[in-house]
Structure formats: structure tokens, C-alpha cells
Amino acid sequence: MHRGKITSAVAVAVLSVVACVTAPAAAAADVAWAPCAEEWLGGLECATVEVPKDYGDPAAGTITIAISRHKATDPDRRRGVLFTNPGGPGGAGRWLAADYASQPIAAVYDIIGIDPRGTGASTPLRCDATRPTGSVMLLSRPTDDELGLFSSVAHDREVACEKGGGDFRRFVTTAGTARDMDGIRAALSEEKISYLGVSYGTWLGAVYGQLFPGRLDRSVLDSSVDPTKTWYEQYDDNNKSVEFNFTQWAQWVAKRNSAFGLGKTPEDVRAAVDAISAHVAANPGFAGIINRDDFDAAVGKFTRYRPYWAAFAENISAVTAQRNGAPADPDLATANTATGRMIENEANEPDENGVFATATCDWETPTDQETYYAGMRRWRDSFPYGGTVASMAPTTCAYYPHQGEAEVNIGARQYPTGLVLNADGDPQTSLVSAKRMATTLDEPLITVTNEGAHGVYGMTDVRDDSVARPNTCVDNLVNAYLIDGTLPDGDQVCATSNPAAHIPADGTPITGTPADEPDLAALAKRPAEHPRYGH
Numbered sequence: 001m002h003r004g005k006i007t008s009a010v011a012v013a014v015l016s017v018v019a020c021v022t023a024p025a026a027a028a029a030d031v032a033w034a035p036c037a038e039e040w041l042g043g044l045e046c047a048t049v050e051v052p053k054d055y056g057d058p059a060a061g062t063i064t065i066a067i068s069r070h071k072a073t074d075p076d077r078r079r080g081v082l083f084t085n086p087g088g089p090g091g092a093g094r095w096l097a098a099d100y101a102s103q104p105i106a107a108v109y110d111i112i113g114i115d116p117r118g119t120g121a122s123t124p125l126r127c128d129a130t131r132p133t134g135s136v137m138l139l140s141r142p143t144d145d146e147l148g149l150f151s152s153v154a155h156d157r158e159v160a161c162e163k164g165g166g167d168f169r170r171f172v173t174t175a176g177t178a179r180d181m182d183g184i185r186a187a188l189s190e191e192k193i194s195y196l197g198v199s200y201g202t203w204l205g206a207v208y209g210q211l212f213p214g215r216l217d218r219s220v221l222d223s224s225v226d227p228t229k230t231w232y233e234q235y236d237d238n239n240k241s242v243e244f245n246f247t248q249w250a251q252w253v254a255k256r257n258s259a260f261g262l263g264k265t266p267e268d269v270r271a272a273v274d275a276i277s278a279h280v281a282a283n284p285g286f287a288g289i290i291n292r293d294d295f296d297a298a299v300g301k302f303t304r305y306r307p308y309w310a311a312f313a314e315n316i317s318a319v320t321a322q323r324n325g326a327p328a329d330p331d332l333a334t335a336n337t338a339t340g341r342m343i344e345n346e347a348n349e350p351d352e353n354g355v356f357a358t359a360t361c362d363w364e365t366p367t368d369q370e371t372y373y374a375g376m377r378r379w380r381d382s383f384p385y386g387g388t389v390a391s392m393a394p395t396t397c398a399y400y401p402h403q404g405e406a407e408v409n410i411g412a413r414q415y416p417t418g419l420v421l422n423a424d425g426d427p428q429t430s431l432v433s434a435k436r437m438a439t440t441l442d443e444p445l446i447t448v449t450n451e452g453a454h455g456v457y458g459m460t461d462v463r464d465d466s467v468a469r470p471n472t473c474v475d476n477l478v479n480a481y482l483i484d485g486t487l488p489d490g491d492q493v494c495a496t497s498n499p500a501a502h503i504p505a506d507g508t509p510i511t512g513t514p515a516d517e518p519d520l521a522a523l524a525k526r527p528a529e530h531p532r533y534g535h
Contacts, residue, residue, distance in 0.1 A: 044068045051183040066121035068094035068113035070101045082109035087199030090355035092120025118172045118355040125354040127161040134347025140296035150393035158396040165354045170404040178208040194218040219418035226433035227410035231363040235391045237430040242386040245425045249303040255505040260313040287319045288333030290340035300386015304452035310501035357396040362407040365397035413441045423451035451496040471497040
């Protein structure tokens, strides 16, 4: 269901709230900056700002928002503040001020990192500790009888968040966070802000621009959500990106059958992967693959990032050979088991952050469980790799009677033209979502092709170098805009800076120098996805 279907009574209430906060949300004051106490924020200054807990009733008390700052290194060229947000919702963002400090924008902006309400060192919104759910959420091909397990997980999570968050939950909304940003702006005595948001941070930036168009200068929306669809509807588009990455990988592998021996067509390659999944389902532990669920998840992970394409194809070839009678390879088994353990550990990591389970419910969400089950069946039966089935499962929003401020509809832009960025294979915010944001705001779209990254500006600042090298095309376009105000002439396309290994297609002469090929086993030693990679 599309956003915008708000009852007249709610609409009147929203308008009254907006009217109450058109003045600065916090009185201008000197912010007490001091060196950040946390070692991982070394080199930054930190401070706190008090903002109303309830913007509809400012007298009801305040909450604390923690912020950080990396001061402009060229004061003579300083052009103001650049607010940042890492996404989530639920990502604490003070670290971003240091993350972007290596970019040329750091010379002309005071880069401001923010722990949004409910996160990090700001007034927290916590869920009670909940039982690990990975064993359910990793089910890649649940039977119809098992679909109800996903509803139980969502319900239990909602109960835990209600216990932990209580009344504060209804004040943790995207609109509330946008108003907090304006309160910080006022506290810093700045007339306007510029903005750089990633993932869910793109939605937050668009909401800020909708509420405070006269206070937004330059803006960059990196890996964008869709302003015309509900949160849940976008999961289906994201799954299509997961499938797109697999298809691109299968096509690449099929063109190199002499190297990998998995067939000459993408259908042959898909059949080889399907055969392994079926074999592991009947023989858990085969070739070190713990179970089918872990394997199906790994397929999505390794076909997403192009630098892993060759190594994953080699892995599939080796497992296929063993299934056909070749001797067992202990190194292969060790690598596959390590990958499975990594996937299971990520899925079972305790999560007390209540912001995602609350702020995503700004959107209208189905309450009928069969709506979720239909989507789960569809992906289970067509493409069950890379977590597609679980992504369509019921969420806490199916059980959360949202009572906070209604979502803000994004309409025609009333502030200066900005930029929208996205990779074509981003499975967390699909390219189609970014296209809709760019169209809605009438802004240029920068697309990175043949790329699975989520967050494409300054990507090496937050990524393992083995899967991300700087994309100078993107960085140059964004820096020219943020520093000099130079917009590109319409939409732009940047090629990936992280291609697959240099293995010539069959019948193609060998040219150039082969790229270093990352080791799949090394990926198992990496930490879980960086918080910037969330929505």
C-alpha cells in the first residue's frame, strides 16, 4: 500500500504539530564541544543537545542527542555544516564525522555525526534481551507448516521491544529525528545545513527537506529508499537485486566454462548451484557445508560482490566435483564450515536496538499474516538464495499499533537540487528505489554499474579493501557538488571500481594483468556487515 492514505483526523493532527515546530526546535545556544571520550572517536569533538521528547507537547520534557564534529580543515573556505546519517534506522552515526574526514569535503565543512534519538549515546530505545532467532530467520525454504515460526519470532520481538521501550517508542519516528536535526542546527547557530545520508538516511534527508525546505542547502542521498512505497514493499525490490546479482554472476561464469566447468549457459550454472543445495539438504555437512540454509545464504553473499565471483565459482566447481566422486578436500571443508559459522553467528547476534523495530513502523504495514506468507512462498519457490524468503517474513510492525507522528509524504522539492546515488546490484536499497527518489525530487541520479555495494561515496572508508576500492568517478562527482556546487549534466553512470577477477571469457585472448583474487575463507574472518550497510 502506498503512503499518503492518512485519515483527515490524523492529517489535522500532523498539520498542527508542524505548525508548532516551524520555529527552531531548540533555542540557539553555544554547544559545549569537548574531545570525545570514546577511543574509537579519536580526533573528533563531541557534545550533546537537548531536544523535546514530544514535538506535539514540548513541555513534556526533553531527551539528549549526542553529536560529534570534525571541524573544517580550511577555515577560510568553510561553507557551513554537513550533517550525516548512516542509515538503519537504528544506526548510531557519530563515527561518520571521522569516516568522511578523509574526503576533500572535510576542508570546507564542519562534518557533524549524530546518534539519532534512541541510538548510541543519545537517549536510548532498547528492546529487552530476546532469544536468538537466527535458526528460524535462516530457514531458506520453510515448509508451509514452518511459516508460522516467523510470525512467532516477530511477535516475540515486538513484545520485547514494547517492554524495553515503553512509552518512548511512539516518539521515535523519522519525523521526530528530522526535527531533532533542526534542533541541532539551531543549537549550532547555523541558518542552513548540508546533508549526506546513506540508506535509510536518504529517507531521513528527504523528510528533513520536506519539513524544513528553507534550511536545507546541498544534499546527497547515497543508496536511496523509495519515497513512493512502504518499507515492506521495498523488500520485494531488494530481493530482485539479490537475484540480479546471482544472474550476473551466472552469466559471467557461463562465459568462462573452460575455467570453472559449470556449464555454458546461466541456466546450467543455476542448475549446478541448485544441485549442491539439494545434495546438502539430504547430506548436511557435505564438503564442510553445515546445512542447506547456510549454503543458500552464502550464495547471496558471494554473488553480491564481484571480487568474490571467481573464488565462489571455484568453490562451487570443487563441491560439484566432490559430489561427482572426487576425493574430499579438507581445506575446502574448512573454508565452507568457517563461512557457515560466520553466517550463523551474524544471524544469532543479540540485538537490543529498538529503533529499527519502531521507526520502520512509520510506514503502513500488513497485519494479515497470509500477506507475508504469500511473499515468502513466492520467493521460496523461485529464488530462495540470499535471505529472500526471510526478508518477506512478518515484522514487528505487524504487531505494533503505531501511535506516533504519521509518516511524512515526500512531494515536489522546495530546496536546492541535490544528488541521488546507487549501485545497480545493491540488495539493501535497490536501484529502482533510487530511480523513484531521483524522479520524485527531480534530481540527477548517479548509478554505479556492475556493483553490489551499499553506500558508494567514499566506500573504502568503511569497507574491507578486498571488496572495495575507491570509485573516483562517484567521489569526484559528489565532491564537485558538495564543495563547489557543480551539478552533473543530468544522470551519470560510473563503472564499478571493484570488478570480478580478470579471467578472459572463453575464446577471448588473455590481456592485461590478472587482479588479486580474494580468498573466500578470509571473508569468514571479517566482522559482520558495517552498520552503514543497514537500511
